[in-house]
Amino acid sequence: MAGDRDQAIATAIGRLASADNVPVRLEHVCRAGAAALGVAGVSLCTIGDLGLGEPVYATDAVSERAIELEITVGTGPGMQALRNGNVVMSADLDSSTSLHQWPALVPMLSALGVCAVFAFPLTAGEITVGVLELYRAGPGALPMAAMADGQLFADYAMALLLDSDYWRPGSDVEDVLAGTLPEQWRRVNLATCVIAAQLGIGATQAYQRLRAYAFTVDCQLRQVADAVLEGCIELTP
Template structure:
């Protein structure tokens, strides 16, 4: 894997979008494969963080990636663990560099795997950490701007793939109109709507975002359009998982369920996530 080659961001983005749109349990691995195919990375893996910081390996493109994760979580040390702990990106140009003293125990073990550059990105929905994307390459050197852009886009796609995994939408992503990459995450109203759904249906942030997305699929609308409706109080999610159009949206009519079933898209879109 040589550095210096141009990253084709358009093809990477398309591969990531395809991976997420395909959905299902293979989505996360497809995201990792896109990362290795279109970025100068040797391998990539995704580890999910479940309750109370329990890690669960989700997928890895190769044995070395899997081994790197295993080492870190076994030792409780390393860039991956640090990213888990802090919620921050950790970029290590060369884990074998003697000047790299942050993780002495892990560094010694990692050297045996042949990995040099290690780049870890937290996967989170606001403050809720759901996992990490761990990329490595067998040559030392920092990420250049293009590599970094691509890696961050990969991390955004990985977030969606994990939402699919942990909060599978009954509707499936077929006929998706929203580009399921990171672009929706730019918009303030998506996060505001996520907060409102959290309060309406007593969900955590990842579940609320997953529901927002599942609804946008079933309604054939973009996630930002749906978020706009939630923020404008035209659409709400009830604790039992049922969506309703809020008619005039008069604040205070909190018990009004489906008082104005304007269109069929307000039907139950799936079972409530457990």
């Protein structure tokens, strides 16, 4: 039965890539997952050089903003899954448990219309390199079959990242990541370097300052990064 589901998921992912006339990419895993699992949106991020996630793809604007908020605040289901390598679920973000775990994040996600979140880590042995996160517009747990399929979609994403030959001989990481969000996030990394040089601090501290500023002014992290690079914002010690 597991083999049948694995094959069905592989077929769904491959069909999307064929329709786009491109090799299978991470965006196809996310889009196929959103359709198969009946969720409002899906995002995927990989762990960055500074320890938190960096967005790779999101199926829609709400999902893109949701994962960016998690990274900005530094906490949430996805960030927790990155840290501990376990599936993290919140079937109802308005529950006392979720509010207690992520008091700063939950109101922000609720304002986006996100009511439930399910985070599946991308793991290789003991190492976690990313997370596939599902969002629902209403509260409620995923059915057991959807939970199992969610892990399969995460496994396919992991295979794309670690084994290029898994899909197509001669493909590489650049092929896998093509057409996604990394260029926007590279500007965040560049802005972090600028802040580090301006303040004479380490990159990790500079990244914390950038995220704190974005959180304080309720602005997207990438917008703040662009403002830093354009000289419109200069953080002080």
